[in-house]
Amino acid sequence: MPSAENLRSAIRDVADFPKPGIVFKDITPILANGPLFQDSISLLCDTAGGTKIDKVVGIDARGFIFAAAVADRLGAGFVPVRKKGKLPWNTRGLSYTLEYGENVVEIHEDAVKPGEKVLLVDDLLATGGTAAASLQLLGDLEADIVAVSFLIELGFLKGREKLGSHRIESLIHYAD
Ligand SMILES: O=P(O)(O)OC[C@H]1O[C@H](OP(=O)(O)OP(=O)(O)O)[C@H](O)[C@@H]1O
Numbered sequence: 001m002p003s004a005e006n007l008r009s010a011i012r013d014v015a016d017f018p019k020p021g022i023v024f025k026d027i028t029p030i031l032a033n034g035p036l037f038q039d040s041i042s043l044l045c046d047t048a049g050g051t052k053i054d055k056v057v058g059i060d061a062r063g064f065i066f067a068a069a070v071a072d073r074l075g076a077g078f079v080p081v082r083k084k085g086k087l088p089w090n091t092r093g094l095s096y097t098l099e100y101g102e103n104v105v106e107i108h109e110d111a112v113k114p115g116e117k118v119l120l121v122d123d124l125l126a127t128g129g130t131a132a133a134s135l136q137l138l139g140d141l142e143a144d145i146v147a148v149s150f151l152i153e154l155g156f157l158k159g160r161e162k163l164g165s166h167r168i169e170s171l172i173h174y175a176d
């Protein structure tokens with residue numbers, strides 16, 4: 001049985017990366033372990049709650065790793081939300097702040113059709129800036145958000161308070 005506790009045990013804390021004072025949650029030990037990576041995808045797929053998903057949206061760059069695998073498992077399309085300047089077609093974009101910086105995310109304007117059922121996936125919820133900006137872009141495209149799913153939630157940063165009334169799912173929660 002896939003276990004979130006096994007995933008938690010594999011996460012590596014790296015102090016002062018990428019800036020002093022940040023404790024970085026390194027997920028690469030999960031990615032490098034076949035059974036653990038499979039378990040992470042199974043548990044993220046469960047967050048769809050059995051709803052038929054049209055598009056799994058992943059956030060650049062770590063979110064892509066999980067979202068693309070989830071899309072494949074669910075038989076859904078995959079849509080990238082990318083950092084500024086990487087998408088070739090017409091885009092909608094939004095600037096945001098995150099735990100250790102600021103940036104702009106973009107999505108292709110035709111990537112999701114109005115009413116399509118979307119699962120938004122990222123590796124980690126910290127302050128919520130990245131996910132909130134992505135949700136706003138998806139809202140502008142009139143996506144039907146089924147859930148917003150994270151491998152990790154840094155609960156003490158209260159990011160979910162930025163994500164409105166959407167169903168927020170996280171596999172591994174850190175209270176402090
Ligand atoms: O909740 P927030 O405070 O917004 O932080 C969370 C975001 O930060 C990380 O991405 P990052 O921008 O570092 O990009 P990466 O995936 O390319 O490493 C992480 O993958 C989330 O997308």
Ligand SMILES: Nc1ncnc2[nH]cnc12
Nearest residue numbers: 022023024025099124126
């Ligand atoms: N503490 C953290 N560890 C890993 N990724 C992050 N993204 C934002 N904050 C992070």
